[in-house]
Amino acid sequence: MKLHSLLEYLPFAKQIGDHNPEILSIEQDTRKVMEGTLFICIKGSIFDGHTFAQAAVEKGAVAIVASEPVKVDVPVISVPDTNRAMAILADAFYGHPSQKLYLIGITGTNGKTSVSHMVQHIFNEGKKKTGLIGTLYTKIGEDTFETKNTTPDSLTLQKTYHQMVRSITDVVSMEVSSHALVNGRVWGSDFDVAVFTNLTQDHLDYHKTMDEYKQAKGLLFSRLGNKYDTKHPKFAVLNADDDASSYYESITSAHILKYGIEQAADVKAFDIQFSNKGTTYSVKTPVGESVVHVNLVGIFNVYNTLATIAVGLCYGLPLADIVTGLSTFQGVPGRFELVNEHQEFPVIVDYAHTPDSLENVLTTVQSMAKGRVFVVVGCGGDRDKTKRPIMAQIACQYATDPIFTSDNPRSEDPQAILKDMEAGVTDKQYKVIIDRKDAIKYAINEAGKDDIVLIAGKGHETYQIIGEQVLDFDDRLVAREAIRNRV
Numbered sequence: 001m002k003l004h005s006l007l008e009y010l011p012f013a014k015q016i017g018d019h020n021p022e023i024l025s026i027e028q029d030t031r032k033v034m035e036g037t038l039f040i041c042i043k044g045s046i047f048d049g050h051t052f053a054q055a056a057v058e059k060g061a062v063a064i065v066a067s068e069p070v071k072v073d074v075p076v077i078s079v080p081d082t083n084r085a086m087a088i089l090a091d092a093f094y095g096h097p098s099q100k101l102y103l104i105g106i107t108g109t110n111g112k113t114s115v116s117h118m119v120q121h122i123f124n125e126g127k128k129k130t131g132l133i134g135t136l137y138t139k140i141g142e143d144t145f146e147t148k149n150t151t152p153d154s155l156t157l158q159k160t161y162h163q164m165v166r167s168i169t170d171v172v173s174m175e176v177s178s179h180a181l182v183n184g185r186v187w188g189s190d191f192d193v194a195v196f197t198n199l200t201q202d203h204l205d206y207h208k209t210m211d212e213y214k215q216a217k218g219l220l221f222s223r224l225g226n227k228y229d230t231k232h233p234k235f236a237v238l239n240a241d242d243d244a245s246s247y248y249e250s251i252t253s254a255h256i257l258k259y260g261i262e263q264a265a266d267v268k269a270f271d272i273q274f275s276n277k278g279t280t281y282s283v284k285t286p287v288g289e290s291v292v293h294v295n296l297v298g299i300f301n302v303y304n305t306l307a308t309i310a311v312g313l314c315y316g317l318p319l320a321d322i323v324t325g326l327s328t329f330q331g332v333p334g335r336f337e338l339v340n341e342h343q344e345f346p347v348i349v350d351y352a353h354t355p356d357s358l359e360n361v362l363t364t365v366q367s368m369a370k371g372r373v374f375v376v377v378g379c380g381g382d383r384d385k386t387k388r389p390i391m392a393q394i395a396c397q398y399a400t401d402p403i404f405t406s407d408n409p410r411s412e413d414p415q416a417i418l419k420d421m422e423a424g425v426t427d428k429q430y431k432v433i434i435d436r437k438d439a440i441k442y443a444i445n446e447a448g449k450d451d452i453v454l455i456a457g458k459g460h461e462t463y464q465i466i467g468e469q470v471l472d473f474d475d476r477l478v479a480r481e482a483i484r485n486r487v
């Protein structure tokens, strides 16, 4: 594609230098630049991409997009905001791929990974070719690719959509983080369905207030568009039982489909029955009623399945097929994952790392336990500090044996993080074991028949970040070893 054809998408951009080179790729990272690349200078939190412009040219870049003056011998496209330009150019360069996919974006504090997998599963079962983008990985059909972010930057995203279109993907189920919405990573993504799971405290280091955080998530709904034609209707799938939904309803012009248990909802669950094996409930929808069975426990999973049913209905999947699909869903790695070494008590690894998710998962565990509830929990460093005392208090409220330990301390002093947690507890006994492996071993050695051990916070993670080091660490493997070596 010629540079000037791309620039038609940036009507007021100024070009310095009049060449019109062939653009073979677009990159924002010098480490990926090749002959024929259009290099975009992004100001990040660590580096300013403008300082790499010359290095990019030396590696073969034939044009530069910049918001600051850069001295290079190739055409420079001057724009006020390179991040916005990147999203627009990437969408154009890859041929507007998201318009060719049925794109489902899922946002909310908790449940994005869970819902995105359930959604993908029901479409897989419905014989659609699916893609998935999120915390764990990107998947195109059976192929899995590593991801650095829950929602990748706009360039990576558009490239991924392009690959999905080339693989003849029908439906993409994708997590959309609040960071991504604020950063413009999904500018140029044409969503067909936007899903809201819930809004509770997290990321107050980044968004500063809950209101700001709520508005950040709102960007998914306000940008959804208002295509009311029967071929491309847009839908906002909202949680009727979460107060924030009325705000999202007010800022979107898409069709609304609400799901819930308590308030009036289009997709509503009733007669919910839990057992140790799973959950059964009845669901009323605009297209009829059905009985749902899933091999998952916890009221939060009822919400996740309701959101999934609503998404399936937006697409036009028959209710019976959606319900059949849900019945074979086997869960997500690191989400309420059982570690089974034939021990006499359940050991559960779960990704709960927010106050609300910890409370949800602990109340579920509490309802299942006949004896003691052990919880091994910590809080991440360089993240929202205000959630630390609240999570500690919740651990003490619902567990008989709370054990505070390290999560990913990152650049912070692990002792200081634990002190922040302890500040939330006044009248309850808890144990502090700074080394996560020792904390897991302790809980597993202490637990007996009728008890449950919950290891919270790191779920699927296979590393622990301490200072600058990324060390191998997997709660599931550590727990397995501890069970085998139980004393």
Ligand SMILES: CC(=O)N[C@H]1[C@@H](OP(=O)(O)OP(=O)(O)OC[C@H]2O[C@@H](n3ccc(=O)[nH]c3=O)[C@H](O)[C@@H]2O)O[C@H](CO)[C@@H](O)[C@@H]1O[C@H](C)C(=O)N[C@@H](C)C(=O)N[C@H](CCC(=O)O)C(=O)O
Pocket: 028, 029, 030, 031, 041, 042, 043, 044, 045, 046, 047, 048, 049, 052, 148, 149, 150, 151, 152, 153, 177, 178, 179, 180
């Ligand atoms: C704070 C933040 O969001 N940072 C993101 C940002 O990195 P950054 O701002 O540090 O970028 P930088 O390293 O300063 O680099 C600036 C520019 O120089 C370029 N560069 C850099 C070095 C070099 O040698 N050559 C070069 O060209 C870079 O490619 C980039 O274009 O851009 C990167 C590429 O897109 C992201 O991977 C990175 O996410 C980091 C890893 C991160 O931890 N982000 C978190 C806060 C986040 O976004 N989390 C949400 C999930 C939250 C949730 O749980 O809901 C997510 O969606 O992942």
Ligand SMILES: Nc1ncnc2c1ncn2[C@@H]1O[C@H](COP(=O)(O)OP(=O)(O)OP(=O)(O)O)[C@@H](O)[C@H]1O
Pocket: 108, 109, 110, 111, 112, 113, 114, 115, 135, 150, 175, 197, 198, 300, 301, 303, 304, 334, 335, 336, 350, 351, 352, 353, 356, 357, 358, 360, 361, 459
């Ligand atoms: N709908 C829900 N409401 C509240 N808690 C939930 C819900 N679904 C899952 N959880 C809890 O939250 C944890 C994280 O779930 P999940 O990974 O699906 O969320 P996420 O939104 O993708 O998180 P992240 O933003 O960190 O990627 C789970 O391990 C479970 O304990």
Ligand SMILES: N[C@H](CCC[C@H](N)C(=O)O)C(=O)O
Pocket: 353, 379, 380, 381, 383, 407, 408, 457, 458, 461
């Ligand atoms: N996406 C979340 C993941 C937190 C996982 C937890 N283990 C931690 O490191 O705090 C975040 O970056 O805040």
Ligand SMILES: [Mg+2]
Pocket: 112, 113, 134, 135, 136, 150, 175
């Ligand atoms: Mg996730």
